[in-house]
Structures are given as C-alpha cells and as structure tokens.
Amino acid sequence: MYKDYKNVYVMEHPLIKHKISKLRDKNTGTKEFRLLVEEIAMLEAYEALRSLPLTEEKVETPIETCMTTVIDGKKLAIVPILRAGLGMVNGLTALVPSAKVGHVGLARNPDTHLPEAYYCKLPDELDKRMVAILDPMLATGGSAIEAVDFIKKSGAISIKFLCIIAAPEGIENLMKAHPDIELYVGNVDRCLNENAYICPGLGDAGDRIFGTT
Template identity: 70%
Template sequence: MNENNVHIMTHPLIQHKISMLRDKQTGTNEFRKLIEEIATLMGYEALRDLPLEDVEIETPIETCQTPMIAGKKLAIVPILRAGLGMVEGLLALVPSAKIGHIGLYRDHVTHEPHEYYCKLPDPIDQRLIVALDPMLATGGSAIAAVDFIKQHGGKQIKFMCIIAAPEGLKRLQEAHPDIQIYVGHLDRQLNEDAYICPGLGDAGDRIFGTL
C-alpha cells in the first residue's frame, strides 16, 4: 500500500471546524457553511500541484511573463448527494472549474453502493479531477465513483473527504493506489451499522436538513 498518496490534514482551522461539525447541536445552516469552509481549506492543499504556464500580462508599470494555471479546466465531481455540500468551497478557489456528478446510493443491508447517475465534463481525460464526499466510511462509494471516472477516461484523480474511517481509507488505497487522497480527519472505526465513529452522523441529512 502506498502511504505517500494519503494526505491527512493537520491545520488547526480544519480541525477546529471539523469539531464544530461533529456537535449534534450544530444546525443545518451552520453545518452547511462549515462544510464549504473546510472544503476550501482542504482544496488549498489538494490543489498545490496544479500545473502552471507563463503568460504575458500588462501591468500598470510594464509587460511581464507571469504564471497562470495551465491546461484544461479543473473538474470537480461531487458524489451525490452529500458531496454537493463541498462544491462551493472548491469553486471559491477555482471559479472556472467544470462540474460533473456521480449519483450513488448505499444498500442499507449490504452497505454496497449502486450507481444511478454519472455525468462528467468532456474531455475528462485532459482534466485534473477532484472527487468529493464528506464521508469515507466503508470506502464502497468512493471506490465505485473512481471506477466510473476511470471508465470514462479520467486519469489524474484526487479524492477529498472531511472524515474517514481507517477501514474505508485502506480499501480505497488498495483499490486505487494511483490516486491522491485528502482526509480532513481520520476517525477511530466503523460501527456495526457502518457509521464512522465518532463521526458526525449522516452528512447528507445534516447538509440538506432531512433528518
């Protein structure tokens, strides 16, 4: 297993905001804002290797060669529905990014993911793709989403989650050792119902107020 492809966030602001997310007293509006803020802070780290190219710019003083992001626009791909909560946080950093969507639901008995929707920006093979899901629990949904992205031709893939269980992180690493994984906080374990402990409950329900 390649440990170099996993990045566990240690920034105090990220840790503080994740603690606020965990609090069951945090309401829908604040929870939603925190998810966006954490996604922005994590995105700043996850996008540090975006390719640059020098372009000619005319300043008020003179013309110069200065770096700007190169290549096709970034593709942000939230895993529906909870991943939608992280999109605006990344768009704050890269407003021109293209957005795809992958729809998965988890069988409550087997805990395995099933696809119901997949729409990705074209040409996906020329873009850096950042897949988003606040929770990496069993790893099933993340693995399936990366599978779909690769099947559509995606090559350079990053996965961002706010909290992860060790079991899911290990499964995702083993299934896709070639992707970069960014984790806000690595939690203790999954419980018998495949929920992350201590976790923060159901991220989708808390983002959209459907408790």
C-alpha cells in the same frame, strides 16, 4: 495500515481541526453545518491543488508588460458524489471559479452496505483535467471505489479524492482498489460500527447539510 500509503494526506491545520469539531456537535444547525463543510473543503482544496500545472503568459500591468504565471491546460474538474458531496462544491469553485462540475449519484443499500449507482454525468476530456472527487464521509470506501471506477472509465488519469471524515477501513479499501489516486482527509476517525457508520463521526452528512432526516 493507511499510514503506509504515501499518497494519503491527513490534514493537520488548526482551522480544519477546529471546524471539524464544530461539525461533530449535534447541536450545530443546518446553516452553520453547511458553511463549515464549504470552508473545510476550501482549506483541503488549497493543499490538494498544489500540483495544478502552470504556464506563463504575457500581461500588461498599469506600469509595464511582464510574464506572469497562470494555470495551464484544461481547467479542474470537480465531481461530487451525490448528494452529500454537493456540500463541498462551493468551497472548491470559490478557489477555481472556472472549474467544470460533474456528478456521480451513488446510494448505499441499507442491507448490504454496498453502493448502487443511479446517475453519472461528467465533464468532457477528463484525460486532460485534474479531477477532484468530493464526499464528506469515507466509511467503507464502497461508494468512493465505485465513483473512481466510473471516472477512470471516462478517461481520467489525474484523480484526487477529498473527504472530511474517514474511517481507517475506508481508507484501506479505497487505496487498495485505487493505489494511484491521492486521498486528502480532514480527520481519520476510530472505526466503523456494526451498521457501517463512522465512529465518532458526525452523523449523516447529507441529512445535516440539507436539513433532512
């Protein structure tokens, strides 16, 4: 049961709940859908980035010189899973404009429902960065597991996975494969159907973000 994992965080903020309800509506158009995804990603990131390391530096204000708090070390690395994860990137870069952005391309085989990799380009020195992996949907967990595998092999140690909608099966599979990461979820839906789509879900996030079918 996903509730048994102490590093799975399901968002309870009223704004996130409201915006996810708007996402689910089949009548929500591309422009609004895209904006909602960005806003939800920003709200989730606010929670997920609470553990960014801090240090103090000297700053001269208009009144006097003081010590003030800033983020320490290498900047955040953001890694969207192509292509739907791209829709969440602006929400995080709005909070951390200096973040480095990499990309992992994974496509689900329609017959096996398993992920197949076609692209991976990541920032350097991942071992010194907090890495936020982005994908609006966590269904079977196959793509998420594959993405985390790639990123760990590239040296990442501190990994957070942010999604908007998740199926219980996907959470269970991801946390069993990678129990050391933190998972931030906008909403946990009921189940997967026979085609491995999340129910009730919100359809194909990538198609709705980019206006394709």
